[in-house]
Amino acid sequence: MTHRPRRFPQLKGYLGIAVSVLCFLLALRPVHAERRLVTAEEMNGTQLYRAIQGRAFKIEKRIRPEYLIQGDSPVEYSSGVLYKNGYIITTYDAIKYYADISIYGSDLKSYKSRVVVFDKSRNIAILKIASGGPKFKTPLAIAKQSYHGEVVYSLGGLNGIHSAFFKAILGGKVSGKALYHEEGIGVSIRTYMMTNLQTTDGGSGTPVFNTRxxxxxxxxxxxxxxxxxxxxxxxxxxxxxxxxxxxxxxx
Known part of the structure; x- marks a missing residue:
């Protein structure tokens, strides 16, 4: 059997040398580390849930008789968050028209509370727990800024659900003037944040946290x-x- 002679006997050797030189040059180029998307301060979903679960409350409200529409339930639900010992912040629309307000923590215990201050134009209300309630060594940290596209979590009580934990993405900001404001509630809010958070009746006042x-x-x-x-x-x-x-x- 005869073998066909190779036309380029040294091609394989030259190709190997070229690849070696290329690898050497790539090794010499400066390497720039990418910005870390997750820092040591950030938590995963499980860690975050454990950190905030004691601060989220379901608010049970009994409608005042003069505002009760025939056929409607006299009891409705919303959410709030304990930002310092004894005080819960929620939205004003979550507590309007209600005479009797009880709150439920992660321990499922019921606590009586009352409204101590509200701002209808900013849609904010603060409740004071009458007595008892969970105690924390430090107040709740408040974020100084938010970022488009960052991961956020919410923890609140929807109708029929005591503690619903959701993960979402923070979208862009929306002018308050572009939104519908029932009965003038929230008309002084300049900018809202938009998110793909899934919620429904009973979700008003649900706190939204960043991964810190x-x-x-x-x-x-x-x-x-x-x-x-x-x-x-x-x-x-x-x-x-x-x-x-x-x-x-x-x-």
Whole structure:
């Protein structure tokens, strides 16, 4: 048997040398580390849930008789968050028209509470627990800023559910002037945050946290372009400087 002579006997050797030189040059180029998307301060979903579960409350409200419509249930639900011992922040629309308010923590215990201050134009209300309630060594941390596309979590009580934990993505910001405000509630809010958080009746006042466990804002089901969009995406009332001042003024 005869073998066909190779036309380029040295091609394989040259190719090997070229590959070696290329690898050497690539090794010499400077390497720039990518920005870390997850820092040591951030938590995964399980860690975050454990850190905040004791601060989220379901609010049970009994409607005042003069506002009760025939056929409607006299009891409704919303959510809130304990931002310092004895005090819960929620949205004003979550507690309007109600005479008797009870709150339920993660321990499923019921606590009586009352409204101590509210701002209808900013859609904010603060409740004081009458007695008892969970105690924390430090107040709840408030986020100073938010980022488009960051992962956020919510923990609140929907109708029939005590503690619903959801993961979502924070979208862009929306002008408060572009939204519908029932009965003038929330008309002073300049900017809302938008998220793909899935929520429904009973979700108003649900706290939204970043992955550092800091409070970003509260779900505001009162402010929507159209009420039919409830459950598709959600607007979040940011805890801005004015709301923080209101929270800190309560002693």
């Amino acid at each position: 466990g800091q409070l970003l804002g509260l779900v505001d089901l009162n402010s929507l372009p159209e009420k039919s969009l409830t459950g598709v995406f959600t607007f979040v009332l940011p805890v801005d400087d004015e709301i923080r001042s209101l929270m800190n003024a309560i002693r």
